Amino acid sequence: MAEKKKLVSKRFAEKSQRALVYFVLTLISLIWVFPFFYLIFQSFGKYASGGIFPASGEWTFQNYVNLFTLPETPFLKWWINTFVIAFFTALLQTILVLMTSYALSRLRFNGRQALMKLILILGMFPGFLGMLVIYYILELLGMNTSIFSLILVYTASSAMSYYVAKGFFDTIPKALDEAVMIDGGTKNTVFWRVILPLSKPIIIYTILVSFTGPWGDFMFGKYITQTAGMLPDGYTVAVGLQGLTSNSDYYGTFCAGAVLVSIPITALFFWLQRYYVEGIAGGAVKG
Amino acid sequence: MTAIKYLSLTKGQRFLVNFGGFFKNLGRGFIGFFKRLPFKFIRLGHKLSRPFETLVDAWKKGTWMVRGNFLVFGLYQLFHNQIMRGLLYLIYEIVFIWFMITIGGPYLGKLGTLGTFSPTSMYVADAYEGLTVTLPGDRSFTILLYSIVTFILMIIFVALWYFSIRDARSLQNSYAVGKYEKNGQFFKDILDKNYHTLLLAVPLVGLVGFTVIPVIFMIITGFTNYSGTQFYLFDWVGFDNYQNLFSGVSSTANGSGLVTIFLKVLAWTLMWALIATFTNYFLGMVVALLINKKGIKLKKLWRTVLILTIAVPQFVSLLLISQMFSGSGFLTKVFENIGWIAHDTLPFDNALLSRIIIIIVNMWVGVPYTMLICSGLLMNIPEDLYESARIDGATPFKMFSSITLPYMLFITGPYLLSQFVGNINNFNIIYLLSQGKPSFGLSSLGYGDVGQTDLLITWIYKMSMEGQDKNYAVACVLGVLVFLIIAFFSLVLYGRSNSVKNEGDFQ
Structure with missing residues (x-):
């Protein structure tokens, strides 16, 4: 009898514990989702309301219409600019990162350690202090007023982000390389025939990270577009939307723009989520 | 402290021991670092002296054409079936000299003062009518930047000078034992033995241009009074910024x-x-x-x-x-x-x-x-x-x-x-x-x-x-x-x- 009672109370404890966990998880989820719902509701409001929902009678689509019609918010152009920048950044950066990582992981040459140390040290300086110089160089190259300057800025230092891909390459058995070399292959063949086919997850991870980067960066974008005195037509979405927040008249428009930026990026992210998780988890353990 | 002693302590004491141990280790790490420092210098000395030995050896034992490499980069390579390699060395030398004469030299000369000449408007009495001409002044920013670029190119220049001589000397050695490298070897090597040069060339140029130069510029600017707004002149101020x-x-x-x-x-x-x-x-x-x-x-x-x-x-x-x-x-x-x-x-x-x-x-x-x-x-x-x-x-x-x-x-x-x-x-x-x-x-x-x-x-x-x-x-x-x-x-x-x-x- 006592035994049974104990079992029942144990089951009860387990159940209540589980209920507690569900409760906590639900609470956490609500907290984490709340800002996004808030964003969506606010994007349909006429004015910035103090509450979560727009006041009754103030629901409107006007914010979305404004984005595409107002001359000071050429949202479509921002979106296309950002897409072009992100596309080329993803392409170039992935190629450069793979090249650097392969060289640092698989090849042994003089100065390899020194190069890795140099990159580590360079990473400790606040990067944006160099913007003045970078801008001067862009001016010298005559491309400071085009969006291609941003592609250059985002990709030029790709070598600095070799860590994750190198960590991945390090785990590919060296025996495979040796097999190719014995068959008369070169290190070039190893790269194309062994490493790249095995690296699909890390390639997708690199593309994903470098593609989403330009959508979120506003620091470099703002500095270059402002210093060059570009028209709003040349902005990226981040620069454009950040500019909107300074004026409360555009509050709803900002929310609408934020929704429209977030949807494609979020969709892309969830589509490739698996690779992202693998990438950051691997990078964290290998440091 | 032995394990037994440690285990006999209460929780609080253990914490204190661990806490003190952290700083003890920290101190030990620092002392160790400085203890190892002399050995590091000795090893560095060995490393640095090796290139000199190579150079002396090349001068003593090299043919006159190897010695010619001391003056003309890639001379030996050009005449020994290594045209591609020789040309690359030579082109860098020519471009560097041209750069030094036209840009590097003049800017480097102004580095000490960061420029003295602010832009001035001058009235030029002309045969037809008076003209106001504005003479462009020095830009300290440009002087500083170009000087850094020049220094980096100079370092590369010295390195390539050394590599071209060492390369010529080793080519001469393989010739002596009857091993003739063909011209095509350059392209084969670049896909295999020297594959890293091919892979790293572009990433490194980007890194130097968009990170290394800006960081050096940043460190040096800390010793000037550049506020970010002077278009023309600013000055060296030494450690004043740190002091302030x-x-x-x-x-x-x-x-x-x-x-x-x-x-x-x-x-x-x-x-x-x-x-x-x-x-x-x-x-x-x-x-x-x-x-x-x-x-x-x-x-x-x-x-x-x-x-x-x-x-x-x-x-x-x-x-x-x-x-x-x-x-x-x-x-x-x-x-x-x-x-x-x-x-x-x-x-x-x-x-x-x-x-x-x-x-x-x-x-x-x-x-x-x-x-x-x-x-x-x-x-x-x-x-x-x-x-x-x-x-x-x-x-x-x-x-x-x-x-x-x-x-x-x-x-x-x-x-x-x-x-x-x-x-x-x-x-x-x-x-x-x-x-x-x-x-x-x-x-x-x-x-x-x-x-x-x-x-x-x-x-x-x-x-x-x-x-x-x-x-x-x-x-x-x-x-x-x-x-x-x-x-x-x-x-x-x-x-x-x-x-x-x-x-x-x-x-």
């Missing part, structure tokens, strides 16, 4: 020196980095444990909800949250109703409140990352560890603190370090949320409008990028200090985590 920052000469409105402000910002930066790193780490782990708990359904849903924060661009979510704390914002109203802030004030007017808000929002941003990282790792913990603990009657909390936590800390040590360093430089969250408010009221002094939630990095940004009172040189000094702080922590912590690694695997 530390001596506290320029006093602020409330009477405290600049150095107090600096120390306050530094203290908050370090405190923030520590709190932000650990709150994210532990909460992320707890959330991961909850989601991965046996018998909990909808695991995918919980995870997806959290990942949403990572998926949405950070500037969107952070700007949105900062809007919630603005004058008409939703959370400002809520705080007002609860009574945390007075009517018509903002949450970011209160230093303590804004700091708490920032840390909490940072959890919102950062916990999903830790959750993702921990989820995978938690599943790797051997289940039998928990099983035996359960048999021994351990409580869940005990299991967490004696199994889960040590295991996770061991595995993710490097990640924690990089998070800490990343948080010292966590620009986005501060800048997009509070913009450093509430302000210290320093704006009139020309050191940027620094506030109580500003990190060093956002202070640097304010001083170098925005506002009327820019002070780029002082921002550069702060940049160097940030570098030193991060380098210090990386050295100390990384050394420690390494020593942990050497102790063997987690048991």
